[in-house]
Amino acid sequence: MTITTTIRPPADALLTTRDPIVEPIVVTEDLWKLYHAGKVEVPALRGINFKVMPGEFVSVMGPSGCGKSSLLYVLGGLARASRGRVLVNGNDLTAMGDAERTKLRRDKIGFVFQRFNLLPTLDARGNIAIAQHIHGHGFDAKRFEAITQMLGLTGRLKHRPSEMSGGEQQRVAIARAIINDPKIILADEPTGNLDTQNSEIVLSMLSKLNKDLGQTIVMITHNPEAAAYSSRVVHMRDGVIVDAAPAS
């Protein structure tokens, strides 16, 4: 089943177009993020300049503590930038208050986490539907059915997270992330807790979302094999981007 209402141009088409109106969906300019450990300032991001075009699938790689997750949280509006600018779909997150960033997250961003982060008291259906409820546009049964079918969850909707495998849980998390048709998916080590087989399934799903539906994805990963599913890989070290290259 296709989701006709949400199909966007594939990434390649967008990247090769000569139409000058195509703007990056994510832009960071001299982005800094400082954490405070007592009286000591610890910089997690040190002047990141980064762009993501609509329909791109970008992997961010780097060693632990290099600032990958901090970058993701700032892009997702979960954390406030200490300095610099962050634009998501034209919205300057650094100029936004907490409530505005919450609204932006609700409307434009979908998160996928390493630990799935499903609500344990809800079944798969509830975990997906709650995102629609928070979004405030009510339950869209047609879209719900299309997405759960596409992710192979139709038979597992009445199961709670504790009754599902890691792969199934992550597919529910992906369904939850895309149910409101976000502009961008931010995935933080989505295969970090999965075995090889389930990792491949989840990555294939993300890749399919990107290729078939033009879904923009920024994925944090340690795993080069996972990064290979993306169209571009960005390497980070010590809070800065050291290298950006097309994925092999």
Added chain:
Amino acid sequence: MIRQLVVNNVLHRPIRTVVSILAVGVEVALVILIVGLTSGLLQETAKRIEGIGADIMLQPPSASVFLAFSGAPMPIKIADKLREMKYVQAVAPVLLQFSSSNGVDIVYGIDPKSFRDVSSGFVFLEGHDMQGPDDVLMDDWEAKAKHIAVNDTFRMLDHDFHVAGIVEHGKGARLFVPLATLQDLSGSREKASVFFMKCTNTEYTQAVMDEMRPVFPGYEIRPLKDFLSLMTATNLPGLNAFIKSMIVLAVSVGFLVILLSMYTTVIERTRDIGVLKSLGASKAYIIRGLLGESALICLIGIGVGIAMSYVTRAAFQSSFPTLSILITPEWIVRSALIALAGGLLGASYPAWLASRKDAIEALSYD
């Protein structure tokens, strides 16, 4: 959807939920029963006094509407003066005495004939009227509660009485002894605590009262038809304060249990709160969810509390038939609102804490 989340969350920790529900239930039951017990006793006493059938009651100056609080400072000869008044059909002097020999009782010392003239007499279920100085009449509730039968010996006021008859309840007191005997036992010879008067026609009540006022200046002269409305907690010194104190105590229990329960809930669900925030849930959404849980617990607790009140009342009345507990819809609603408000207040602080949690810290919470 939020309803489903609320219900599932409440069911997620059944023991904590049951404890919280019971706490709210106890709170509601306490309020209903304390108020019910006080107002029940007052109303039942008032109904019994109304049940005498008199039209007017004369008490000494500054006497309380609660008859047992008054002593016996009136000369019994007042009765003769009252009988001479126009439209007065009968006058019954009554001496009241507290007895704590077999629980707390108020004993009426009566002159059987004059009391019968005012009250149209007792309805005897067993036995007969008082004939000797040591005879006692007991109402059926008292006899049932104390397991007393006719011809038993009943000791009170350091005196052995012979149970002459069991009468139907509702004629002022539960225990009646001869007036002269009670006067002797209480050292109140030729004294009475109250005079009950019957008019030739109820319509003359006001006229008789008007005639009495200049003759008995300062005395409390009350029409019996208004007696029920006078027997309220507000007329009994300290009772209102007691009821309020008990309500505050009950509400505090509910408030603290809900506060603790929701606080532990918020800590336990820190990660879930982070997830909701990552999905774009507003602070209001998170607060609404937690207050919804508290409200659900309170509503179930209110139902349990109301049921507990009726069960407790039935248990009490089976063990203590003389105990009257009045459960009114008004106080059921009031106790429910009090419990709901207390519960929501108790959940407010944890909900506020949850709404202010840092999303990233919450998501990394283990």
